[in-house]
Amino acid sequence: MFPAAPAPASRFRRLATPTGVMAAVVGAFGYVATVDPHEPGHYPVCPLLRLTGLLCPGCGGLRSAYDVAHGDLAAALGSNALAVVGYAVFAAVWVLWMIRAGRGAPLRIGLAPAYWWAAGAVLVVFSVVRNLPVGAALAP
Numbered sequence: 001m002f003p004a005a006p007a008p009a010s011r012f013r014r015l016a017t018p019t020g021v022m023a024a025v026v027g028a029f030g031y032v033a034t035v036d037p038h039e040p041g042h043y044p045v046c047p048l049l050r051l052t053g054l055l056c057p058g059c060g061g062l063r064s065a066y067d068v069a070h071g072d073l074a075a076a077l078g079s080n081a082l083a084v085v086g087y088a089v090f091a092a093v094w095v096l097w098m099i100r101a102g103r104g105a106p107l108r109i110g111l112a113p114a115y116w117w118a119a120g121a122v123l124v125v126f127s128v129v130r131n132l133p134v135g136a137a138l139a140p
Helices: 011-034 047-052 061-069 073-103 113-130 133-138
Strands: none
Touching (some): 011 061, 011 073, 061 073, 073 113
């Protein structure tokens, strides 16, 4: 009469997606670790920087990834401090995702609109300050 409920996914299947995402991130960091973004010509220049001379919030992100991959946290923070914070947030969310996936629970992170507005404001303020003389320490 009623269709049978689907069998619960195996632990392997539940962990496959977060493991695949981490494999992609490790692969990207591995590539950046072998192709130094500090040397010109390896990666394209940021279009905003090229057209306007202004640093976007992502400028220096590849250099910070290279420095993190090489264990130089001070240089990574100097290249793009906000990106380093983003790497840490990603790592924390990924660990939470793995724990929840291992237990068979979905990863649900429901953020109120105020958090998204705050994140946008941080990006804007970071971008503005790093382009001012007073924020020269935030420029890559």
